[in-house]
């Protein structure tokens with residue numbers, strides 16, 4: 001890529017030779033409006049490049065512009081819009097992708113000016129989700145998000161009237177095409193919402209039966225591509241798909257994890273986060289995300305080889321707050337230590353002294369992570385002596401899952417057990433406590 005310093009900002013114009021001709025060509029545009037730090041803008045644009053590429057278009061040019069405040073009609077200023085239209089023509093792009101969110105009106109106006117498609121980051125993320133969703137629930141959630149995004153973007157052609165039937169009783173002003181489209185989308189939205197409700201209530205049933213099993217639950221959370229699924233596989237052999245691309249996981253997978261001291265934990269892997277995750281998606285994926293919000297512990301996976309790791313961690317915490325998971329205890333895991341250079345690793349360890357360093361791919365640091373999980377579960381636990389009658393064998397089974405057994409002895413009256421029980425489980429065993 002070559003860098004030009006123009007009057008309206010910096011312009012990067014790519015000359016990428018290994019172009020896949022079947023793919024759409026895209027011009028990426030980022031507008032620095034709040035006078036934010038340059039580094040942030042660069043990282044955001046790099047991410048937009050990755051998102052656009054994942055969505056199936058090849059970025060062939062990039063423009064980073066400055067503007068004090070967005071122009072009401074076109075977001076960028078008139079001169080900037082003209083420059084961009086020229087770039088779009090010269091590079092012969094199919095689509096111009098804005099990193100900033102555009103209003104439906106701005107999007108429409110720019111489309112006319114550039115004579116090609118114009119989309120924003122939200123649309124790109126929605127598009128990736130639409131391509132990757134595979135489960136029934138995932139597809140319904142994505143469709144809901146897409147419909148809600150499209151609704152305000154319907155284009156009104158005031159003169160185009162569509163009349164139902166056309167006979168007596170249908171005469172009169174008729175209904176604009178916009179109104180019928182809008183009504184169609186709204187009725188589809190309520191249809192999808194109803195179907196989702198069904199899926200959610202059956203999931204709620206599953207969740208309840210799991211709550212009955214009384215296993216603590218830990219959720220893997222983190223920025224997309226941080227290595228959550230790889231870590232899930234390394235710990236549980238779950239066989240979740242992992243890929244070097246964003247949003248490869250959209251559905252949740254939950255597996256049992258047996259810790260070194262024999263205690264069981266449910267571990268779930270779910271959708272990754274990204275900076276400025278579209279609110280339509282957060283809303284639509286609320287139930288998937290709520291599973292995270294119901295966890296006893298969040299295992300926050302950070303890609304320590306990414307220079308933007310601290311920003312990514314902050315973005316993840318923001319999303320967690322927005323779904324009501326901000327108060328759940330968090331264990332920070334610095335992943336991909338095999339890729340990170342030493343200076344960067346040292347810097348991250350200083351920033352997050354409490355974090356565990358691992359490489360999920362090379363399976364290093366996992367022992368330490370597991371023992372931290374053991375410690376976490378045992379936090380605040382009390383050592384108790386229990387006498388469990390032989391007829392209550394099921395109690396021992398449960399105890400083995402929920403507590404750490406220190407000693408066991410068979411007596412005439414039953415099994416004498418010495419165990420460390422977490423505080424939230426202690427009440428269940430009170431009737432067996434001795435001494």
Ligand SMILES: Nc1nc2c(ncn2[C@@H]2O[C@H](COP(=O)(O)OP(=O)(O)OP(=O)(O)O)[C@@H](O)[C@H]2O)c(=O)[nH]1
Pocket residue numbers: 222223224225226227228229230231241242243244245246247248249250270271272273335336337338339358359360361362
């Ligand atoms: N070198 C290295 N690569 C890793 C490590 N962990 C994961 N990766 C790679 O990083 C990429 C993303 O891994 P995933 O496990 O799919 O990441 P994820 O967080 O589940 O991503 P999404 O589901 O897309 O949000 C894959 O290509 C992995 O092979 C690691 O410790 N070291």
Ligand SMILES: [Mg+2]
Pocket residue numbers: 228229230241242248249270
């Ligand atoms: Mg994944």
